[in-house]
Amino acid sequence: MAADSGRTVAIIGGGPAGLASALALKIHGIDAEIFEARERAMVRRDQRVLALSEGSRQILDWLGAWSGLPATAIETIHISQRGGFGRTLLRASELGLEALGWVLPARDLIVALDGAAANAGIVYRDSIKVGAGDTANFALTAYAEGMIEPGAGTRRDYGQHAVLCNVGIEGLHRNVAWERFTGDGPVALLPLGEGYSVVLTCDDAVVDGVRVLDDAAFLALLQKRFGIRHRFVSATPRVSYPLGLRYRPDPVGVRQVWLGNAAQTLHPVAGQGFNLALRDIWELARQLGAAADPGAPGVLAEYARARRVDRRGAIAFTDLLIDGFASDFAPLKHVRGAGLLALDLVPELREFVARRMIFGARAWP
16 A cells, blocks of 8 residues: 555545544645445445534534435433432533534435545555555555454443334324433433334343344333333334443544544443544644644644643543442432532533533533
8 A cells, every 4th residue: 555645644444434434634734545344335334323413513514525425313312210319401502502403314424424535535445454554655544443452442231232223103202302311321312203213221231132023021120211202103123332431531642543433432322432532633633733743742742732622521421420420329429410400400511511512522512
């Protein structure tokens, strides 16, 4: 593999983070080449569902990859705990926004990003597995997918799996997303089309049994965990994956930078993962665009410094939610309830939390 080493960046990973990185760099005058181990068509068949903040929508619009996407708006987020008092509502209208976030199939976003990359003339090399030293002729290598290798960062196993599917409901969702904390783990409902995308958290010890439930038994379990505010009538096949915290304290190295899941993998409870990645990408492109040498140590150090508060904040916030809502111990439930009630009663606090989730530590833009 060879390239003009002056200002060209090699991006490892042709998924949404890699495509977004290449587009952001292009806007700032930096050429990039994408290397993807899978076939390009396979990347487009991603079966995940993404929850994007309004801040992420703005970044994607800036990248030229938002118009026409079949996204469902989140206008309200309802946060509560099972078996305890206290709840709070975050509303887009209170912030003067059309939506707090948006939900859409990952494959639709990937197709849009891929089309924008093709239109921008970005080189995309698929079916190529890059090894050590293969990108030595590039000014910088950006790792935009893959897990963090053992020993390369901080790791925590939550002892849980996320069970994912889409469900149909009676009635309308009215663009309300639900985050319901239970002693068995969080349950998230994200409005998608006319139904919901579900993230049901289960302990490792029971996930195999949940995975093999028929539709009726699974819906009964979901109904019990969530409560009676919606009646679930259908479910798509379930998939699951283990939950853990993985992050690199320092996301840069010698002419290297890690983005997306290659930099941090978070619990999905606060929906911060891909949204944090897009904020990283936006800042990286801004820093590199002003540099004569995109891989210079000082440039990468400044990028890492600029992203430190937001990264640490998102990681700590997500981890704290899991610890804070994990126990059914009665006194702790009362403390949590009081916190939710305070959040609901104090508009300034509610706005701070909402904007932090939407725009990150700097409340961009």
